[in-house]
Amino acid sequence: MVTRATAAVKVAAICGSLRKGSYNRGLIRSAIELSKEAVEGVEIEEVEIASLPMLNTDLEKQGTFPAEVEAFRRKILKADSVLFASPEYNFSVTAPLKNAIDWASRSPNMWGGKAAAIVSAGGQLGGATAQYHLRQIGICIDLHFINKPFFFLNAFQPPPKFNSENGDLIDEDAKLRLKDILLSLKSFSLQLHQNK
Numbered sequence: 312m313v314t315r316a317t318a319a320v321k322v323a324a325i326c327g328s329l330r331k332g333s334y335n336r337g338l339i340r341s342a343i344e345l346s347k348e349a350v351e352g353v354e355i356e357e358v359e360i361a362s363l364p365m366l367n368t369d370l371e372k373q374g375t376f377p378a379e380v381e382a383f384r385r386k387i388l389k390a391d392s393v394l395f396a397s398p399e400y401n402f403s404v405t406a407p408l409k410n411a412i413d414w415a416s417r418s419p420n421m422w423g424g425k426a427a428a429i430v431s432a433g434g435q436l437g438g439a440t441a442q443y444h445l446r447q448i449g450i451c452i453d454l455h456f457i458n459k460p461f462f463f464l465n466a467f468q469p470p471p472k473f474n475s476e477n478g479d480l481i482d483e484d485a486k487l488r489l490k491d492i493l494l495s496l497k498s499f500s501l502q503l504h505q506n507k
Contacts, residue, residue: 319353319354320353320354320391320392320496320497320500320501321354321389321391321392322346322353322354322355322356322390322391322392322394322493322496322500323356323386323387323389323390323393323394324339324342324343324356324357324358324393324394324395324396325360325393325394325395325396325411326339326357326360326396327395327396327397327398327404327405327407327408327441328397328398328405329360329407331477331478332477332478333398333478334398334432334433334464334466334472334473334478334480335396335397335398335430335431335432335438336396336478337432337473337477337478338396338430338431338432338464338480338489339355339357339394340357340479340480341480341485341486341489342355342394342396342430342489342492342493343355343357345486345489345490345493349490350490350493350494350497352497353496353497355394356386356390358386358387358390360407360408360410360411361407363379363380363383363407363410363411363414364377364379364380365410366410366413366414368417376414376417383411383414383415384415384421387422390425391425391426391500391504392426392427392428392496392497392499392500393422393427393428393454394427394428394429394430394496395427395428395429395430395445396429396431396432397429397431397438397441397445398431398432398433398438398441399431399433399434399436399438399439399440399441400441402440402441402444403440403444404441404445404448405441408445409448412448412452415452416451416452420452420453422449422452422453422454423454424453424455425454425500425503426454426455426456426457426496426499426500426503427449427454427455427456427457427496428456428457428493428496429442429445429446429456429462430462430464430489431462431464432464432465432466432472432473433463433464433465433466434465434466434467436463437463437464437465437466438463439463442461442463455499457495457496457499459495460488460491462488462489462492464482464485470482472485
């Protein structure tokens with residue numbers, strides 16, 4: 312946790328898509344690059360969710376969770392804030408993302424009191440409906456989302472926003488907007504920790 316003004320804000324970055332070439336994963340890679348080059352005081356770790364089993368409370372044994380779940384929960388607990396990159400599936404978040412959220416919300420809730428931000432790349436609305444749904448979920452698990460700026464990216468509108476080889480973000484305007492998200496998340500995370 313952030314304990315002094317000079318400590319870096321630790322961000323857990325979670326991609327709702329399991330596909331390696333996902334544009335949303337490309338947003339996380341770009342955010343990590345920006346945190347090293349252009350956004351001082353932010354450390355981003357991508358936290359994988361692919362190995363998490365589907366939520367099943369029968370897997371909880373005497374207050375413990377499966378090893379993959381325990382490791383995931385520890386990473387969320389250690390983070391000061393969370394960056395979600397979520398595609399939109401059927402006007403909502405993806406099943407893997409919802410599953411990860413549910414595992415980390417099992418008592419004790421790992422999400423509680425953390426700052427969070429959402430970025431998304433997709434079709435015409437750029438994932439806006441999924442972001443709205445994720446904000447609703449955040450209320451129940453005590454996540455505190457930044458209100459602005461918003462980041463919705465229509466990945467299919469010319470000119471190209473991502474390269475075709477691995478889904479890396481190449482659009483300079485989008486990178487500037489992503490930098491603004493990170494700066495806002497950093498500021499809000501520090502504000503929340505000062506109030507504790």
